[in-house]
Amino acid sequence: MLTKRIIPCLDIKNGRTVKGVNFVDLRDAGDPVELAAAYAEKGADELVFLDISATEEKRKTLAKLVLDVAEQLNIPFTVGGGISSVEDVDILLKNGADKVSINSSAVKNPDLINQLSEKFGSQCVVVAIDAKYIDGNWKVHLVGGKVPTDLDLFEWAREVEQRGAGEILFTSMDHDGTKNGFANEALSKLSEELNIPIIASGGAGKIEHFTDTFQKGKADAALAASVFHFKEIEITDLKKQLRTLGIPVRL
Amino acid sequence: MKENQKIVIIDYGAGNIQSIKFAIKRLGFDAFLSHDEEEIRNADKVIFPGVGEAGSAMKMLRSTGLDKVIPELKQPVLGICLGMQLMCNHSEEGDTTGLGIFDAEVERFSKSVKVPQIGWNQIVNLNSHLFDNVEDGEYVYLVHSYYVPECADEIARTAYGVNYSTALHRDNFYGVQFHPEKSSKTGEQILKNFLNL
Numbered sequence: 001m002l003t004k005r006i007i008p009c010l011d012i013k014n015g016r017t018v019k020g021v022n023f024v025d026l027r028d029a030g031d032p033v034e035l036a037a038a039y040a041e042k043g044a045d046e047l048v049f050l051d052i053s054a055t056e057e058k059r060k061t062l063a064k065l066v067l068d069v070a071e072q073l074n075i076p077f078t079v080g081g082g083i084s085s086v087e088d089v090d091i092l093l094k095n096g097a098d099k100v101s102i103n104s105s106a107v108k109n110p111d112l113i114n115q116l117s118e119k120f121g122s123q124c125v126v127v128a129i130d131a132k133y134i135d136g137n138w139k140v141h142l143v144g145g146k147v148p149t150d151l152d153l154f155e156w157a158r159e160v161e162q163r164g165a166g167e168i169l170f171t172s173m174d175h176d177g178t179k180n181g182f183a184n185e186a187l188s189k190l191s192e193e194l195n196i197p198i199i200a201s202g203g204a205g206k207i208e209h210f211t212d213t214f215q216k217g218k219a220d221a222a223l224a225a226s227v228f229h230f231k232e233i234e235i236t237d238l239k240k241q242l243r244t245l246g247i248p249v250r251l
Numbered sequence: 252m253k254e255n256q257k258i259v260i261i262d263y264g265a266g267n268i269q270s271i272k273f274a275i276k277r278l279g280f281d282a283f284l285s286h287d288e289e290e291i292r293n294a295d296k297v298i299f300p301g302v303g304e305a306g307s308a309m310k311m312l313r314s315t316g317l318d319k320v321i322p323e324l325k326q327p328v329l330g331i332c333l334g335m336q337l338m339c340n341h342s343e344e345g346d347t348t349g350l351g352i353f354d355a356e357v358e359r360f361s362k363s364v365k366v367p368q369i370g371w372n373q374i375v376n377l378n379s380h381l382f383d384n385v386e387d388g389e390y391v392y393l394v395h396s397y398y399v400p401e402c403a404d405e406i407a408r409t410a411y412g413v414n415y416s417t418a419l420h421r422d423n424f425y426g427v428q429f430h431p432e433k434s435s436k437t438g439e440q441i442l443k444n445f446l447n448l
Contacts, residue, residue, distance in 0.1 A: 002372045002411055003390065045371055071273045076392055076433045096269040098433065121303045123367050123394040166367055195362060197369050250371040250390040
């Protein structure tokens with residue numbers, strides 16, 4: 001049976017992980033390669049690297065990081081953050097990334113989704129969507145949630161699927177950082193209306209939130225950052241608990 | 252494991268080859284990328300990767316003449332993902348004629364399941380040395396929209412809406428739908444087994 005995936009997300013700046021990462025058993029908590037390997041060892045199903053650096057050297061640094069990670073890691077990983085062209089993606093995939101995640105650039109240039117899926121296959125194109133619930137509607141936001149658009153979450157998600165995205169990574173900005181659970185109502189609607197996998201993001205605080213997002217939110221995968229980085233939840237414990245409740249996971 | 256073997260990964264412009272090269276390196280071997288006929292024919296082991304679209308991948312194989320070379324190979328050959336699908340008779344993807352090594356037709360998953368299948372699923376009914384020291388029901392990483400319906404060459408099965416053949420074997424040819432290079436320790440064991448053939 002296909003299992004539900006648990007995906008830790010690492011924020012990368014200038015080739016290093018940022019935000020407090022509390023892996024006491026590591027020599028250097030900022031080294032993404034070491035962190036990635038530690039998560040793989042603990043049973044993470046995939047990893048996401050989100051590059052938040054804005055330097056000119058960014059592309060080169062990121063490409064090198066991808067190569068270093070690919071050399072060590074025996075599970076799949078996705079790279080996102082500021083990817084805006086076929087050339088960007090080509091380099092990352094050639095260096096060993098399994099998938100790329102695009103967000104603002106897809107909204108600005110939706111045809112990029114078609115180009116990427118035709119050239120590299122749908123399976124490596126993740127479209128990330130950040131949305132906020134405003135006056136009864138889920139509105140898509142850009143640039144890490146700073147810039148609102150008129151796009152409706154569900155309409156945009158359907159368009160993204162038609163254009164060839166292989167997965168959608170949906171982050172609810174209303175839930176992100178709250179640790180009060182995922183946006184399960186919107187997630188289950190996405191999952192029912194679309195025929196591609198949906199990754200839930202934003203709001204993980206305790207194990208029950210993962211249970212809920214798989215059962216009520218019908219998510220195919222759940223992504224989280226701080227609960228894993230600060231060891232508030234151990235992936236092995238989480239997966240054991242999910243399995244006890246009948247949710248299929250890889251252990 | 253057999254020392255000093257020459258492992259060639261067929262390089263025909265399709266897919267993420269780096270990950271396979273690294274996975275082999277983690278097992279202590281060097282794998283070489285090549286599209287050179289002689290080099291491929293002289294290798295001890297040949298890996299035939301593939302990610303992307305079947306039609307354009309076959310076109311690349313034909314334009315380089317590799318479509319003739321691969322079916323004639325005598326050493327162990329491992330097709331991975333699209334590589335395995337191209338080794339079949341035909342694929343529904345782009346109505347593509349394959350290499351005809353495995354007697355199977357590749358079909359698209361029905362809409363009753365999410366497509367692509369992405370993630371970790373189980374392999375069962377294991378029936379080959381490729382799966383030595385791999386338990387029935389272990390998890391492997393899969394990403395695909397097309398699959399091989401159960402067929403006579405099957406050496407592993409997976410369930411996703413339907414039961415399908417997730418690994419194939421005929422003579423010196425092996426194929427796996429999953430990505431051993433991304434399937435954690437289980438994948439490492441399978442690659443190790445291939446290098447031991």
